[in-house]
């Protein structure tokens with residue numbers, strides 16, 4: 001197939017499918033039903049290190065986790081979740097919550113939507129156990 | 131004489147079909163409310179990875195092609211272009227695919243390229259297009275050398291490889307449960323390949339097949355999809371980014387960071403490149419064997435069931 005046909009076809013196709021999924025409401029980030037769901041989401045990534053304590057964010061999109069090894073974050077990856085330890089994290093206050101910069105090529109930056117109270121409290125909880 | 135042989139570039143011609151099938155699957159899921167899941171950024175990343183794969187083929191394809199043509203100059207054998215030669219080529223190239231794919235999961239250097247195909251937590255037709263950008267650097271074109279030396283023309287081999295990839299497109303779906311028994315017995319199917327994408331301990335390192343599932347049965351890597359255990363898709367440690375560049379290169383970066391650590395022996399540096407994914411010099415990470423072992427220590431009743439080794443000495447006697 002000539003490139004002059006393939007290229008516009010691919011660009012339009014990709015954009016079209018992305019927009020369509022968005023219009024169909026398939027862009028909502030994952031919600032953690034309760035602390036048990038947050039715990040399960042953590043254990044899905046780190047099965048050997050179960051949380052001792054779980055703090056859900058007010059909108060239940062993220063959770064702060066404390067384990068025997070250290071503290072960590074569970075957050076949405078689209079409709080699913082992933083998790084990371086916070087060792088080496090740089091935490092910055094933003095207008096909508098916190099930004100966590102990690103020395104991890106596969107998870108360099110996490111934006112957490114938190115209310116004022118959480119944005120004040122979470123960094124101390126993160127450091128206390130890190 | 132057959133130096134000028136040319137076959138259609140089947141993968142690019144299949145692009146409109148891929149898009150139509152994705153739309154059909156998406157509407158099926160939305161209308162029926164079952165049969166899989168779509169998410170915007172996940173699908174977008176998969177599609178961009180697919181486009182990048184085609185792009186990297188256009189940019190770097192000449193390396194493999196040059197290598198194949200050099201072999202073609204050397205070999206005294208020419209099997210010609212009869213239909214049965216093409217058919218035989220397709221079957222043998224599928225065997226080639228099985229081994230390249232198996233190396234792709236068992237040698238970290240090759241996994242660094244293949245990992246991105248497994249990096250989605252979804253399993254739908256867009257996942258099929260989430261393909262590597264760095265395949266050329268794995269040197270897996272070497273595995274095709276015997277085919278060309280045996281007298282299969284490089285263009286025929288690449289044509290069969292393209293058909294193989296197109297076959298694998300439709301099996302990336304949850305909209306199809308199981309195919310008829312005879313088909314499941316011989317062919318790779320959505321059910322078999324869902325297992326391959328599973329991050330469950332049971333499903334790790336299973337079902338490497340491209341088109342014919344018989345290779346896994348022959349070489350002992352077949353694991354059936356169990357009714358009682360749905361595959362959980364993605365990586366053992368899921369990515370925290372949708373950025374296609376990070377998806378494409380993260381394991382190469384991981385290898386680089388591991389290899390340049392101070393204080394390692396040269397053997398350890400080599401092992402970080404060539405050992406199975408999860409190998410580490412200090413045992414701080416888990417390979418698939420370790421993950422299976424840990425699962426069995428938590429769930430001893432699973433020993434000997436599909437995907438898990440049998441208990442070492444059978445039932446314990448006292």
Ligand SMILES: [Zn+2]
Pocket residue numbers: 231234235244247248326
């Ligand atoms: Zn694979």
Ligand SMILES: [Zn+2]
Pocket residue numbers: 247258302323327
């Ligand atoms: Zn696949």
